[in-house]
Amino acid sequence: MTTTAGATQGFAAGDSFAVAAARSADLEAQITAHPERFRVLTGDRPTGALHLGHYFGTLANRVRLQDAGVDVVLVVADYQVITDRDSVGALSTTVLELVADYLAAGIDPVRTTVFAHSAVAALNQLMLPFLSLVSDGELRRNPTVKAEAEASGSRPLSGLLLTYPVHQAADILFCKANLVPVGRDQLPHVEVTRTIARRFNERYAGGRQVFPAPDALLTAAPVLLGTDGTKMSKSRGNAIELRASEDETARLIRGAKTDSDRVITFDPVNRPEVANLLLLASLCTGRSEQALAEEVGGAGSGALKGLVTEVVNEHLRPLRVRRADIAADRGQLLGVLRAGNLRARELAEATLDEVREAMDMTY
Incomplete structure (x- = not known):
């Protein structure tokens, strides 16, 4: 160089x-x-x-x-x-x-x-x-x-x-x-x-x-929020680890903080926790947060969390498979x-x- x-x-x-x-x-x-x-x-x-x-x-x-x-x-x-x-x-x-x-x-x-x-x-x-x-x-x-x-x-x-x-x-x-x-x-x-x-x-x-x-x-x-609505951090225990299982990922996302408004919209200022879930889904799919919000619409936060769980696990699945093989070989x-x-x-x-x-x- x-x-x-x-x-x-x-x-x-x-x-x-x-x-x-x-x-x-x-x-x-x-x-x-x-x-x-x-x-x-x-x-x-x-x-x-x-x-x-x-x-x-x-x-x-x-x-x-x-x-x-x-x-x-x-x-x-x-x-x-x-x-x-x-x-x-x-x-x-x-x-x-x-x-x-x-x-x-x-x-x-x-x-x-x-x-x-x-x-x-x-x-x-x-x-x-x-x-x-x-x-x-x-x-x-x-x-x-x-x-x-x-x-x-x-x-x-x-x-x-x-x-x-x-x-x-x-x-x-x-x-x-x-x-x-x-x-x-x-x-x-x-x-x-x-x-x-x-x-x-x-x-x-x-x-x-x-x-x-x-x-x-x-x-x-992007700055991702943790499941408690604050910045995702190792020390706060609010993070989805790369090595987490799919079931653990689902549990963490299911418990993520949202709000009481059933209609899902992308509004980072007024609805930061919902916007964060949409951002995470966008990062995993390449689709815009607005398009994902429209897809969920009035189905509520439960449907949004289900969507986010699915796309996060799908996105991380190849990485997690590689990681399991790599981590098993301490010598490597x-x-x-x-x-x-x-x-x-x-x-x-x-x-x-x-x-x-x-x-x-x-x-």
Whole structure:
């Protein structure tokens, strides 16, 4: 993969979301024309099973980029599990389940590098010089850090959580990714990474570009509500997991929150829970929410839930069959991680060598 000037010009701090969106549209055109110019870094914390929100929100986009010819690097961010938790739980099992979800969704480990954060020492070593490039105030102003600090109440903010934006910068820059798929709320994280890349180049490399300043690729992923009407989330217990059985899926959808109006209409503002079910059916069928609402009409929410159950199970059936086969072969899953860890180590060690040279630390 090569990095071009066009692939590394991004939005500056303070630019509007509209500017970032326009930049993303331009990047999409560049990806179509020259996918080989891009390396994407993305990933997940292994804190639970992936669900429909992940599938339609991030997984499908990763597979799209992979299939377009982009070099995708996918981090299983196991160290980040303890940013806000006191224990790791059954982490190795959760990590392998996550890899099974990736493969079942269409991630090809031959074309996409899947690796575990904790297995790449050189990546984590980048944290030391990177931490010297940001201030305490800058970290505390980061929206994710602020939100977690507020949510923790009287619980002290851990150093790991405070430095979370720098961890993400190391994840992105260790492989010199120049593209990061994000939602609107994650734009500040990409800006921190761009700031660290720029400051390293200026402060330690004499203006030479050791690190590219990555661009945010804004995703148009829909936000799916959970069965309780709030955002679908692993932690809230309101999600339909990819690995769920068809009967479990039916039970969850049957219990989904709706409203008392029997006539089904697509009205995201006034009827968000009904609109969410229609959106889910639309994502699974390719039909518009309005057309699906008209089909159900006055048959009520029971009929709508029956329709959604049918199309969700039909859409996920091939994935679930693949996943059952994949998950049964622990050796295959470990092999995928080991191969990905090896490639990630090679990338990280090459980058760390450049960092040492730039900082006059080659002894």
